Amino acid sequence: MALIIQKYGGTSVGNIDRVRSVARRVIQSAARGNRVVAVVSAMAGETNRLIDLGKTVSKNSEGREFDVLLATGEQVTTALLALAIEDQGRKAVSFLGHQVQITTTGSFSRARIESVNAERTRKALDDGYIVVVAGFQGATREGSITTLGRGGSDITAVALGVALKADRVEFYKDVDGIFTADPAVCPDARLLPRVAYEEMLEMSYLGAKVLHPRCVELARRNGLPLVVRSSLNFNPGTVVVPEEDLMEYAAVAGIVCDKNQVKVSLTGIPDKPGILAGIFTAVAEADINIDMIVEDVSSASGGTSVSFTCGSADLAAAEKVAKKLTAAFPGGAWGVKAGLNKLSIVGAGMRLHSGVASRMFTALAREGVGVYMVNTSDIKVSCLIEAKYAELAVRTLHEVFELSKAPAKKAAKAGKGPRRSI
């Protein structure tokens, strides 16, 4: 008898019919003998409605009382799902963040989970209840309601999974799982039956919106299998597992493309200790979320050039900072290139395959796609390219790395099969 956490996002509970449909799915899983905890988000659009409501009475849009307001969104769906399950004839009980004893820091609107006391949930499961838990919320030790920020409901699901030692956490989405590339861009995109935590993490950081990096990291640290699947069908979806459990084996697992990137270049910067720290302190103080940073010390002018990227929402702020920073140096200059995409290939297999980056650059060059910046880690290569080439580049790399074909199986080691069967 497996203990399963099922997480349903805002679209999956977006209206009453969908809530009923989620209730049916939860009951089906329970009827197969599983112990089921359903974690729900607010109905799609509800959190924004509450934020707008709060902003009409308050200049601030966060803090203790904002969290009290926002937490009602998940409370409503939690109650509705529990009611729908009971209406379909199964015992259900709902728990809010403070009831399921998710204790968090007091940093309202972006609280971090400190501990989860799973006793009450475990007891309810033992008593035959389907447990419905409000995602996105917790409470401080003093009992103030908190919300967990972006990806909060996913975090709730994984944190509960860890505390309950669940067999897996299933995320129900409006997509079938994790694909080798965006199927809307690349018709050959293939559903990945399994990906490694590290790959999922990189993909999340690199712009795949499916799972929040915080929740993938938490699952990885605790070896908790995650499943990403559709709430609209019964396909098995994608399982996120430790790298050593992967049965497939390819250099590149998938391609991710993150839109609306801006590259900011500062040149003629004196090559002195502390200069970079000064630059990025100024950038951080301007509230700019930077992503990639490239520094090239050996420029002919004797100075340094530094480039960084950020989202296009930060364009104006970035220009202002760049202007101010370079004005301070004789010979300092700055430039901005907007309308870029960050194209990344991700694969744990890269550690074992060489020449992956070179194959990527060759293919892009062949299609006339210029590369504005490169950033690498042991399992990913990211290139900044012009947005107009994004679809072409994704399709080209998808073909070059043969992602539409299932990769060769790993040679089975004697006496050691996959550790978990899901």
Next chain:
Amino acid sequence: MALIIQKYGGTSVGNIDRVRSVARRVIQSAARGNRVVAVVSAMAGETNRLIDLGKTVSKNSEGREFDVLLATGEQVTTALLALAIEDQGRKAVSFLGHQVQITTTGSFSRARIESVNAERTRKALDDGYIVVVAGFQGATREGSITTLGRGGSDITAVALGVALKADRVEFYKDVDGIFTADPAVCPDARLLPRVAYEEMLEMSYLGAKVLHPRCVELARRNGLPLVVRSSLNFNPGTVVVPEEDLMEYAAVAGIVCDKNQVKVSLTGIPDKPGILAGIFTAVAEADINIDMIVEDVSSASGGTSVSFTCGSADLAAAEKVAKKLTAAFPGGAWGVKAGLNKLSIVGAGMRLHSGVASRMFTALAREGVGVYMVNTSDIKVSCLIEAKYAELAVRTLHEVFELSKAPAKKAAKAGKGPRRSI
């Protein structure tokens, strides 16, 4: 420095402008040096919206999960009011039912308060916060959210007032206070500056919708002064105090008229022990809320006649029961008179004045108003009359008992003034 509970109903917080206006009023009271706890209802209409939402997924319209759903209505206004107060520059903190530690029975949708632990509220007041509390909700000892049923937010305010030993509880309404009669019917109606708990209780039971009898009774038992006033102006309103604190002195304090009453009469009932119990058990099993009961044993036929009244919503059910009950007795018969109003005069002074009922009957007879049933207590006389005479009867009695004039002051006893000055 007084400790004041201010209760704002759904109309008073019915939109964002009104929430802001409530915030101003709360802050004004605090600026005068008072310690203020504001108790709020859900925005007008919100509780019904949530009930409708719940009914779309559930055949049941009450129970544990329904309370989780309904409690969000008050949670939203609580957060909004706290935000609005902070936005106007004062420290505010919101508490939900479980946070303010209102512990209730587990009878969901109509829970009764068992205890209130006021420590947290008192500490927040000591720390200079204006405290905003969600009305209508509490939690069981096990931590399940409960709601308190009709009049729930009023009960929250009074229960908190008792626990905090508040100086008074102020109810902010869309009326100026308690009047001698409905001003819409009787242009001469006068605002009562003070009424006794007992009078307020009778008026509430008799159909004045201003305060719920449960909360008046709780305040009376604890000697907690109540104030009923308008949220739209700064008039002082009506103070509800112990009878001995009344400074005015009249036989009749006010007139209340309750619409949509039905009288059911059963005749030819055998005069045997237990027969009444059987009748009213059957009535209760049919879920009919009965109000007045009159029995006349000495009827010429040797049998008994019994009449009772109920709301017109119960008419069909009452006819069915009456038919079934009288069919069992030879000579049994039944009749129903719909379209009646219950007209009541209430006054603690009746205990000292004789002839009040006779003045009432004489005045009604003079105007040709027939009386279908009479019921009395030590501080009220109720008559069932035809609905068409209701306005005429109210105005007639208002004049006969000279309610538009302020009554004579009590002779001040040496050394004993009013115990509280509000």
